[in-house]
Amino acid sequence: MYADADRQRLVVEPAKASYVEGSSGHWRSEFARDRARILHSSALRRLAGKTQVVVPFEDDFPRTRLTHSLEVAQIAREIGQALGLDPDITDAAGLAHDLGHPPFGHNGEDALNAISGEAGGFEGNAQTLRVLVRLEAKIVDGDIDAGLNLTRAVLDATCKYPWPRRDGSAKFGFYADDAAAFGWMRRGAPEGARCIEAQVMDWSDDVAYSVHDLEDGITSGLIDLRDAANDDTSDDVCRIAARYYIDADTDYLAATFARLLAFPVLREVASYGRDAAASRSGRVALKRATSELLGRFSSAAVTSTRARYGDAPLARYGADLVVPAQVAAECALLKACAFKYVMQREGADTLQRQQREIITGLATVLRDCPEHLRDQYADAHRRAVDDAGRLRAVIDQIAELTDGAAIAWHRRLCGN
Incomplete structure (x- = not known):
């Protein structure tokens, strides 16, 4: 399923065993070694102090980039395992996917891009590759600083945008001076295509982002689902979703949003208004809604992918992740809801x-x-x-x- 080329590293390293005392010996896979390297990296630790949506340390509850990355990794691991992928690959990709994000989240990303034109721009995902293949200190071989020196399969699984900077596109996967590492990583891969492990990581990111940011917004008292059901608010949410998150007709999104808000678990949360976090019963209702949405979005992708490809184990470029259109729309609408209530809240423009x-x-x-x-x-x-x-x-x-x-x-x- 995974070939020797998938396990290759840019700099060749001797085989390494991890021995578990009291057993006959346990050998980690190369992909498990990669996951451990990312988990122990300084770049991952720094994510504890970087913005997710609500500013870190503004409250004792909202998520940071670190907690978000841990959640993405858990979702990606379970989806990957259900599809017969190597779960250490999808787990590692989830841990690594935000390592290149600067301070202040996407706002900081925009600021850095605006001042770095002569150097080739700034993009958080391209910066993630740079952290992994160059900046994080782990392996040096002569003049080659290989960063964490991850395997080809794990490195490729972290790449959302496998192409260079293009005119008219804000998203790209590598800078010009990292082209050699990118070329090595992509050897044998179809041009512009993402491996299924990267698709799993990307969908897991969307799932965690949409559901948990909504949870944080409700807990912080910024989101009121009763208000979200109003026609004017719903129209705003649908316009935001169509502009930033999904290519879909706003009438279709409005009907989808109405069905979504009618889910019993969300109706129960809405009954608390902005006080969902003020009582134990409200917090339980919110956690129940969070759990159900995570399960819905994850299982829908697994079920649809299996329906297309059958029960055989999948890997790399042998399949694509299938996400039903309605579920993709629901996910986009939750992100748009958080955008409206949190990113567009009073005073947010001044802070940004x-x-x-x-x-x-x-x-x-x-x-x-x-x-x-x-x-x-x-x-x-x-x-x-x-x-x-x-x-x-x-x-x-x-x-x-x-x-x-x-x-x-x-x-x-x-x-x-």
Whole structure:
């Protein structure tokens, strides 16, 4: 099912065994080794301080990029296992999928992209590949810094957008100076196609994002499902979904949203209004709704994929994940609901502007005063042969920072 080429690493490493005391010995697979490398990486730990939707540490409940990644990995593992994929591959891809996200989430991503044009732009998924194949310290072989030196199959499973930067597209999978690593990873793969493990990771990300961000918004008192059922609000949610999350007619989305809000578990949550988290019974109702939606979205993809391909184990480029149109629409509508109530809440635009100013201010200071760069980024800046390379070192440094670190650096270097 998985060939030797799938287990290859850019830098050849000796075989390694993990021995479990008291047993006859247990050998980890190469894919299990990759999962462990990602789990123990500093890049994953930093996600604890990076924005998901609600700002980290604004409350003691909302998720961070780290908790989100752990949830994506769990969903991806179960879907992968049900489809006969290697569960360590889909688990590892779920853990790794957000490693390249900068401080302040997608808002920080937009800010970095706006100032990095001459270096080839910024994209969180391309940055994830860069972290995995270059920035995270694990394997060095002569002049080759191979990052975590993951297997081809696991590395490919983390790649949502297997193509370079294109005119008119904000999404791409690698920067020009990571092209060699990308080419090695994609050897033998159909051009522009994603392996099924990457599709599982991507759908698991959508599932976790849509359901958990809705849960966080309700718990924080920002989302009221009674209000969401109003015609004007429903129209807004459907327009947001059609603009950002799915190619679908708004009338179809409106009918889907009405059916979704009529689910008994969501009607029960709606009965609490904005006070769902104020009582134990409300929290139980919300958790029951979260569980049911996660199960619905995950099982629908498994059932539909099995219906098309049968019961044989699947892997790599032998199949595609099948997500029913209605379920994809429901997922998009939940994301749009969180967008409307959380990302467009009063004061959010001011906060986002301040976050972009922090990113821009840091970039300006670090370009003018590169002596403030740390360790490998200072080295990369010194070794760079042109302004684009020096700017990329600055961008890499900023992208690594947590939200709190970015604020502290800005206060220290910019004076406010």
